[in-house]
Amino acid sequence: MTNQKRESLHFIIPFFLVLLILAIVPFFASRFFQTFLTELFVWVLFAISFDLIFGYTALLSYGQALFFGLGSYTVTILMRKYGFNTELSLFLSIIIPILFAWFVGYFSVRLTGIHFVIITIIFAIIGNIIGETWTSFTGGSDGLTFSPHPFRLGLFQVDLVDIKGNYYFVLVIVAICFLFLRRMVQSPLGRIFISIRENEERARLIGYNVQRYKLIAFIIAGGLSGLAGGLYSLTLKYACASYLHWSVSGHAVVYTIVGGMGTLIGPALGAGIVMSLEHYLVDILMATDLVVGIVLVIMVLMAPKGLIGLLRLKFKRG
């Protein structure tokens, strides 16, 4: 299908163009701005992993903070207390959240609609309370700091204490995850997720084990949320119990809604716009969440398909 090829080109050229621009940025931007962008990449990863379950599979999980926090603690605690190297810690920051997502998802996907939302919130709250209480292990709300070893893969090596090194490291990983998710949502497996979103009952009637595929989506999203948490800690050299609070998941919800759910590029865009908004507003207005809330309400009501939806509409009309 030439049509498909053309569509891929429409994606690949702008994608690598943006990557190229982002790759040049550190040569001009301040260290402060580089750190801001690095954090932004992390939240992009968190948002697109959330898009997989919400935008593609129609599961509104407020429990993603649990996996984000777990990933962040995996990296921090393994490196600080047990002297693990960066490669293995980061790898485990995917694996451990996956195991937890398996457990949480096993129960949660039995429920639908509002009940699903609530059970995921409850799991996250339990995680948060344990994190807050078990201070000898987690540092509670004060958190834990650490300093990461360089990341080594064969001859390849990145110094993560260096802001620029950290920037490129996170950028590359997030870009890879983006491509991975993009391929997944276009794959046969992705078709199943979408069919569940569009009509769960019909998907079941044509023979898909809906609960199993919901669980698969939940586990993949959990693993990537964990990776986002791991990268976040590598960037800040820090983790604390409030990363586990269910309201952290709200970030992903906001970015996804603002950008446009079920598009991957939308949540990435949403993260960029909302975080920049906060970044520049914080000087004039302490309570930036006020603006975030207003933007969220307006988008939900006026443009439920987000900015990407608006752009597509405009493009269609000419």
Place this chain on the structure above:
Amino acid sequence: MFKPDETILELKEVNKSFGGLLAVNQVNLSVGKGELRALIGPNGAGKTTLLNLINGTLPVSSGHIFFKGKEITNLSPHRISHIGIARTLQITSLFSGLTVYENIWTAVQSRKKFFNPFIKAGKWKDVEEKTESMLELTGLKDKAHLICSELSYGEQRILEMGIALSTDPSLLLLDEPTAGLNSQESLALVKKMRSMLSGQTIILVEHDMEVVMELADNISVLHYGSIIAEGPPEEIKENEEVKKVYLGT
């Protein structure tokens, strides 16, 4: 009367109660290969409930269901789909935001064993070919790239049957395909069904008696959850009891 070579579906003393209410009462039913069996009865007679029991949407309270000689009682709907029973619903049930093509594709793809997350769905040529042929069969090829909610209501019913057929069923359960259609549209649909579904084994729940008489090989009449009569259309037409409870004469 239609004499099948072999029985494909058999229900033995199937009961279903909701709370204390018996919705399906001691139903015995056997459907032969290639038969089109119509299931009729007044509102609330338990027709849809019976379909729900057969395809596993609801668990039976007691009794046994056999399909091709194997017991399938209380299997989950997705497993029953793979065993070979497909189903349409009373209220059209499609993947509403997807195109006609994607709707059929998703159904054709369901027969695959492994869903590779690393390849593009478009790479599966066999699924593509089957999808094309299903579009041909349903006559929706020209509209393949419309979002399915843009189809007319009658076309949506056909698409839903197309989805069901795309899973290669040995038995098709149709729940009031003409519901919500005017008589002209009904007629067109029935014509389409004749060509599209020839040779299929079907259980058809239907209100429109004209449609039933036109299509059915045999008719089973349900009343308060029990089967009160069974036979070919001309026999049912003359059945006194059926006339009393159903035809209202």
Place this chain on the structure above:
Amino acid sequence: MLSQLTVAILNGIVWGLIMALIALGLNMIFGLLHIINMAHGALYMLGAVVAWYLIEYIGSFWIALIVAPLLVGFIGLVIERGLIRTIEDKPITTIICTFGIMLVIQHLVLIVFGGSPRRISPPIAYRLPIFDLQYPSIRIVIALISIAMMIGLWLFLRKTKYGLWMRAVVQDREMAVGLGIPVNKVYMWTFVLGSALAAFSGILAAPIVSVEFMMGREVLIMAFIIVIVGGMGNLEGSVLAAIMISLIQGVGALFVPPSIATVFALAFMIIVLLLRPQGLFGE
């Protein structure tokens, strides 16, 4: 020990009654509109904050107790008519929308009221001697007011035209439309009533807890828990569950750290959700 236990039980009941009012508001909205109002905790907080200002300028707790819920009820009206109405049939969208409203209310309060906690001093200072301890009598009064409110609510639902309509809509929405009940208006007033109830509970809670912009966040979650354990749409169940859970938490906290008690309560919740999604007291 005996006096401590008595105080723990009393506190459990008082707090349970306040939680019951909050959960009732949440559950009424859920039972009728089938939406989860994530802004409910923020409305509770808003009630306490508005009351703080009223007490500051007028000086009377009792006037604030009446006026603040009316003001917050009006805000509820604006939210329902202005925002939620168009998406009432989409539960998931409503959750996201009310989550946004929650953020807006919380951070507006942060800007206007500031981030530091403030106190509303109890309007009745008398302390009741219980064994060797002194128990603030205002808590007993708060409990009595909560009970009176619940009785009032019960009478409203049973004896008035609106109450009858509300119950009819819960039973069967389409039938209610057929009977000529103005379903739309019933929705609106239910949301207003739920919001006012949240605010009312906020003011009742204010002399016990401190008033700050995040005070509704944990309360919202407790209210969820109560609604689920009691059964969604089951109002009597909510009251029972609220008192039960608060008692367990209050008395349990004498023996184990409060956070552990909460974790057990939450684990229990998950089990209820999975095994009895209709709630403990549902049929």
